Amino acid sequence: MEYRSIFIETVFGFIMLFVLAKLLGKTQIKQLTAFDFISALILGELVGNALYDNEVGIRQVGFAVAIWGALLYITELTTQKFKKTRAVLEGRPSMVIHKGNIQREEMKKSKLDMNQLLHLLRSKDVFSVQEVDYAILESDGTVSVLKKSADQQPTRTDFKLPKEQVYLPxxxxxxxxxxxxxxxxxxxxxxxxxxxxxxxxxxxxxxxxxxxxxxxxxxxxxxx
The missing domain is CATH 3.30.240.20 (bsu07140 like domains)
Structure with a gap:
C-alpha cells in the first residue's frame, strides 16, 4: 500500500506540474529569473514532501500545486498590466559594458565578477572584452553582446549582394x-x-x- 500510494502521488504530481508548466507558458521554463527559480524550488518541495508524508494525499498535493500555480498566474498578469512591478518581480537588465568600458558599479549591483563576465562573453563567442561595444546582463542571467564594428561579421548588405530566400532544413x-x-x-x-x-x-x-x-x-x- 505504501509503494502504491507513492506511485499514485508521483504520477499525479508529475501530471499537475506538467499541466501547470503548459498553462504558464514557455517563459517560465526558458527564461529562469530569480522569481522563477524560487517557484521551481517551491513546486518541487510541495510534490517531494507529499510523497513521503503519510498524512498528505492527492487532494492536498493538488490543492497546494493549484494555489501556487494561481499565485504564479496572478504574478504574470500583474507584470503584464503594471509595468512598474516588472523590475521587482522579474528583474531588469543591467548594462555591464558601455561603449567598450566595463561598468564596475553595475557589476557590483548584479553580484557579477570578471570571471563570470568573461564566461558569459565566451558563451557568445567573444574571447576578449576589447571586442565588445555593449554588453547587457539580462534578467535571466544571460548576456546580450553588441560587438564593435571592426569585430562584427560582414553581412550580404555590407557587400551589396542581392538578397536570397532563406530555407529551413x-x-x-x-x-x-x-x-x-x-x-x-x-x-x-x-x-x-x-x-x-x-x-x-x-x-x-x-x-x-x-x-x-x-x-x-x-x-x-x-x-x-
Whole structure:
C-alpha cells in the first residue's frame, strides 16, 4: 500500500506540474529569473514532501500545486498590466559594458565578477572584452553582446549582394523512423524517401539514424 500510494502521488504530481508548466507558458521554463527559480524550488518541495508524508494525499498535493500555480498566474498578469512591478518581480537588465568600458558599479549591483563576465562573453563567442561595444546582463542571467564594428561579421548588405530566400532544413528521418510531417512540408512522401535512400545504397529507413533535407534538394544521410 505504501509503494502504491507513492506511485499514485508521483504520477499525479508529475501530471499537475506538467499541466501547470503548459498553462504558464514557455517563459517560465526558458527564461529562469530569480522569481522563477524560487517557484521551481517551491513546486518541487510541495510534490517531494507529499510523497513521503503519510498524512498528505492527492487532494492536498493538488490543492497546494493549484494555489501556487494561481499565485504564479496572478504574478504574470500583474507584470503584464503594471509595468512598474516588472523590475521587482522579474528583474531588469543591467548594462555591464558601455561603449567598450566595463561598468564596475553595475557589476557590483548584479553580484557579477570578471570571471563570470568573461564566461558569459565566451558563451557568445567573444574571447576578449576589447571586442565588445555593449554588453547587457539580462534578467535571466544571460548576456546580450553588441560587438564593435571592426569585430562584427560582414553581412550580404555590407557587400551589396542581392538578397536570397532563406530555407529551413527539415529532419526527415529520426532514429530509423520517417518524419511524416516534414515530408508533407517539403511536398514529398515515403516512396520518394525510399528512392532517395536507394540512390545512396541504403535499402531501408530503419538503417538510417538521421536524415536531413536541405534547400538544394539534397538528402544528407547518416546511417546507424
Amino acid at each position: 527539415f529532419m526527415v528521418i529520426n532514429d530509423g523512423e520517417p518524419i511524416i510531417d516534414s515530408l508533407k512540408e517539403i511536398g514529398k512522401d515515403e516512396q520518394w524517401l525510399k528512392k532517395e535512400l536507394k540512390k545512396q545504397k541504403i535499402n531501408s529507413v530503419e538503417e538510417v539514424f538521421y536524415a536531413e533535407f536541405t534547400k538544394d534538394n539534397q538528402l544528407f544521410v547518416q546511417s546507424n
